[in-house]
Amino acid sequence: MTQAPAFSVISGEQVHNALHGREKQLTAMVEAAYRLHGEAQTVNPDSYFLRFPDRPNSRIIALPASVKGEVNVHGIKWISSFPDNVAAGIPRASAVLILNDTETGYPFACLESSIISAARTAASAALAAVTLAEKRGVTPRRVGFVGVGLIARYLHTYLAGNGLEFDELGIFDLSPEHAEGFKGYLERTEKGAVTVHDTVESLLTSSDLIVLATVAGEPHILDPELLAHNPLVLHVSLRDFSPEVILSAYNVVDDVDHCLKAGTSPHLAEQKTGNRDFVDGTLYDVLTGATTPPADRPVIFSPFGLGVLDLAVARYVYDQVTASGDLQTIPGFFHEMKRYG
Known part of the structure; x- marks a missing residue:
C-alpha cells in the first residue's frame, strides 16, 4: 500500500x-x-x-x-x-x-x-570556466570580480575548488566598503596580488577571466572594445552588457529559451536583431563537443539558472x-x- x-x-x-x-x-x-x-x-x-x-x-x-x-x-x-x-x-x-x-x-x-542556490550558481559558473578555458586552450591567470557580495565569494571558492589558480585578482564594486571587505577575504585565501580598481573599465581590460555578479537591472557595460583582448566572461548577473557587447562576442548560455527573456542582455540583443543567431550554443553543446569556443573572440557565458x-x-x-x-x-x-x- x-x-x-x-x-x-x-x-x-x-x-x-x-x-x-x-x-x-x-x-x-x-x-x-x-x-x-x-x-x-x-x-x-x-x-x-x-x-x-x-x-x-x-x-x-x-x-x-x-x-x-x-x-x-x-x-x-x-x-x-x-x-x-x-x-x-x-x-x-x-x-x-x-x-x-x-x-x-x-x-x-x-x-x-x-x-x-549560491552553490549551484557557483558550481555552474566554475564548470563553464574550466570547460570553456580547456576548449579554448587558454588558461586564465588574471581574474576580475565585478560585484562582490555573497555570490562572488561562492564563485571564487568554486573556481579555486576546481583547480583554477591566479597570479592577479581584481575587484570592482560600487561600494568601497564592500570592495575592501572582499579584498581582505581574497588576501586570506589567495597567493596572487589583489587590486581594487577605481573603474569597471580598468578591471575589465586587465582581466583574462571576468566574473560579473552585480544586481544591475540594465546594461552598464556598453563598449565592445572593453573586451577586445578576448577574455572569458562569466555573466552570472545577466544584465550587465549592452546588446552591442553581446553581439560582438561568442555567446554560450545554459538554456536558450530561459536565458532570452526577462530583460537579460541576451534578450535585449534578440530584441535588437530580431533573431537568436548570436547564440552560439549551450553549455551542454560545449560539454558534448557540438560547439567549440574560439580563443580569438571574447566568450560570454550567460546562465539564467535552471x-x-x-x-x-x-x-x-x-x-x-x-x-x-x-x-x-x-x-x-x-x-x-x-x-x-
Whole structure:
C-alpha cells in the first residue's frame, strides 16, 4: 500500500555542513544535471517573477522543475531578491526549496535554499570556466570580480575548488566598503596580488577571466572594445552588457529559451536583431563537443539558472542529512489522510 512520505525540514546549517568543502564534487553533480537536461531527462518550466509596484528593485522568483536519473525528484525553489537588505546588514537573497516525491507527488522536505542556490550558481559558473578555458586552450591567470557580495565569494571558492589558480585578482564594486571587505577575504585565501580598481573599465581590460555578479537591472557595460583582448566572461548577473557587447562576442548560455527573456542582455540583443543567431550554443553543446569556443573572440557565458540544478543539489543534501541520522521530521504534518474521514 502506497503511503505518504514523512515530511522533514533541513536547516541552513545542515545544508552548509553537507556542501562545505565539496566544491569539485558539487561541480560534477551540476555537470551531470546539465547533461540530463540536454538529454531531455528534465522538465524545467519558465520561472515566475513576483514583482511589487512599490518596490521595483525587489522580486521573488519561483523555479519549478523535475529531474529523472539518479536525482529522481520534483520540486520548486522560492527565492527572493531584496537588494535593500544589504544596507540593513542582512543578505540580499533568501530562499526555501520543496522536494516532491515522484511516485505520490507529496512534498517530503523543505530545505533552506539560499546556500543551495549560491552553490549551484557557483558550481555552474566554475564548470563553464574550466570547460570553456580547456576548449579554448587558454588558461586564465588574471581574474576580475565585478560585484562582490555573497555570490562572488561562492564563485571564487568554486573556481579555486576546481583547480583554477591566479597570479592577479581584481575587484570592482560600487561600494568601497564592500570592495575592501572582499579584498581582505581574497588576501586570506589567495597567493596572487589583489587590486581594487577605481573603474569597471580598468578591471575589465586587465582581466583574462571576468566574473560579473552585480544586481544591475540594465546594461552598464556598453563598449565592445572593453573586451577586445578576448577574455572569458562569466555573466552570472545577466544584465550587465549592452546588446552591442553581446553581439560582438561568442555567446554560450545554459538554456536558450530561459536565458532570452526577462530583460537579460541576451534578450535585449534578440530584441535588437530580431533573431537568436548570436547564440552560439549551450553549455551542454560545449560539454558534448557540438560547439567549440574560439580563443580569438571574447566568450560570454550567460546562465539564467535552471531549477533542475537546485533540485540535484537539494537531493544530495537530503540524502546526506538522512544518512547522517540528523533528519528532522515533522510528525503528523499530513493530517487529513482518509478520503471519507
